[in-house]
Amino acid sequence: MSRIPTPDLSALAAAQARQQQLTKPAGSLGQMEDLACRLAALQGREVPLPLTPAITVFAGDHGVCAEGVSAFPQEVTGAMVANFVHGGAAISVLARVNQARLEVVDAGVAASLDGLPIVHAKVRAGSGNIRREAAMSAAEVQQALDVGRNAARRAIASGATLLIAGDMGIGNTTPSAALICRLGKYSPEAIVGRGTGIDDAGLALKRQVVADALARVAAGLDGCGVLAELGGLEIAAMAGFYLEGAAQGVPLLLDGFISTAAALAAQAIDPAITPWFIASHCSQETGHQLALAALGLTPLIDLGFRLGEGSGAAAAIPLLQQAIALHAGMATFAEAGVAGKN
Numbered sequence: 001m002s003r004i005p006t007p008d009l010s011a012l013a014a015a016q017a018r019q020q021q022l023t024k025p026a027g028s029l030g031q032m033e034d035l036a037c038r039l040a041a042l043q044g045r046e047v048p049l050p051l052t053p054a055i056t057v058f059a060g061d062h063g064v065c066a067e068g069v070s071a072f073p074q075e076v077t078g079a080m081v082a083n084f085v086h087g088g089a090a091i092s093v094l095a096r097v098n099q100a101r102l103e104v105v106d107a108g109v110a111a112s113l114d115g116l117p118i119v120h121a122k123v124r125a126g127s128g129n130i131r132r133e134a135a136m137s138a139a140e141v142q143q144a145l146d147v148g149r150n151a152a153r154r155a156i157a158s159g160a161t162l163l164i165a166g167d168m169g170i171g172n173t174t175p176s177a178a179l180i181c182r183l184g185k186y187s188p189e190a191i192v193g194r195g196t197g198i199d200d201a202g203l204a205l206k207r208q209v210v211a212d213a214l215a216r217v218a219a220g221l222d223g224c225g226v227l228a229e230l231g232g233l234e235i236a237a238m239a240g241f242y243l244e245g246a247a248q249g250v251p252l253l254l255d256g257f258i259s260t261a262a263a264l265a266a267q268a269i270d271p272a273i274t275p276w277f278i279a280s281h282c283s284q285e286t287g288h289q290l291a292l293a294a295l296g297l298t299p300l301i302d303l304g305f306r307l308g309e310g311s312g313a314a315a316a317i318p319l320l321q322q323a324i325a326l327h328a329g330m331a332t333f334a335e336a337g338v339a340g341k342n
Ligand SMILES: Cc1cc2ncn([C@H]3O[C@H](COP(=O)(O)O)[C@@H](O)[C@H]3O)c2cc1C
Pocket: 069, 070, 071, 072, 076, 080, 167, 168, 169, 170, 171, 172, 173, 174, 194, 195, 196, 197, 307, 308, 309
């Protein structure tokens, strides 16, 4: 039995009826109208309340970096975690400007991060090399899912009504691509991209690495089994974060490629999660659009981001707040004494 509630369809219908009454031609605010109505259904109220966003960035390292799949060295993962807490990363700035709580969790960074003011929940120091071996054991998947679930509990206890998961892990577009291929039934050609910026030879190698990883893994695995073979520690933690957020009835704003791979894994574990996902932006990473399509989602914006960290989701927070403000604050035709459509 799923712990995840279903959205409130009567609140959805009431919100849709309200949109028809607001002083604008029906449909003229496009996706903002659908967004307000979806948030109404998720909050269970005709007029949703303004959102209190919280961002949790999960960090982990990837054994598959040994294959040469990233343009950057593995030690950047830990160095960026320090940058997050010192306030200098993109997500640090976007959290500040959006007044969002920002928490950083070490789910599996290779380096020691002792002494940094983060959540220390290292399940292991980097995953296995998915080209040749499982990313982690079944027990480690469960531990990483729990790391994410606990982070969602902390965020919600602090008052969050919108959850964003970010990622930091050099090499993590490779396991993400493998997960998206496997769970979305896509080919590596359609999904594998340049990540941090590998060249053509690097891209060909990365496609082969993903193809080899997929070929290594048996058919018929469940969501946790796929995460163990092809995932990563921060990706599994993100999936656990999403599962707990949905179970507590909190909307989940997806970020880019890694975030969407984690969402597909969460969906494989519990399909009842699907309506709790909202797509924010479309990443430049090859295959992100297809990954979102596998979840039935259309992104709100395309700013050409290809960063991760939760940055695209954070950049879309004002759009969600504006959708709610319009839905709540616009006058109806009756209130404003404006004539409706002939
Ligand atoms: C300085 C820096 C900051 C980042 N912040 C997020 N990523 C992003 O890039 C990495 C994934 O790309 P690939 O699979 O090609 O390594 C992840 O760490 C992701 O979070 C970064 C990457 C770098 C270099």
